[in-house]
Amino acid sequence: MRSGLCDSCKHQKLIRSGRGSEFSMCLRHKTDERFPKYPRVPVERCPGYERR
Ligand code: SF4
Structure with a gap:
């Protein structure tokens, strides 16, 4: 999987x-509609990123 930032983010879930x-x-999509459920990858910048 090459999803950019998402690959090291604790809010990512692989389906x-x-x-x-x-x-x-x-997974941020569940509580914040600014985040798409399936972001276009690779994600290069994201205000919701948190390292896993
Ligand atoms: S918060 Fe941002 S970096 Fe983290 S999984 Fe969601 S879209 Fe990817």
Whole structure:
């Protein structure tokens, strides 16, 4: 997975589809609508980033 910042962020959750594709989900989406559920990757800047 190459999602940029998300790959080292504690708010990332990796989702695997039935077909084996992997998606980077942002858990901040649940509490803050400014963050898309599936951000366009690679994410290079994010105000919500927190290192895992
Ligand atoms: S908070 Fe930002 S860096 Fe972290 S998972 Fe969400 S979009 Fe990615």
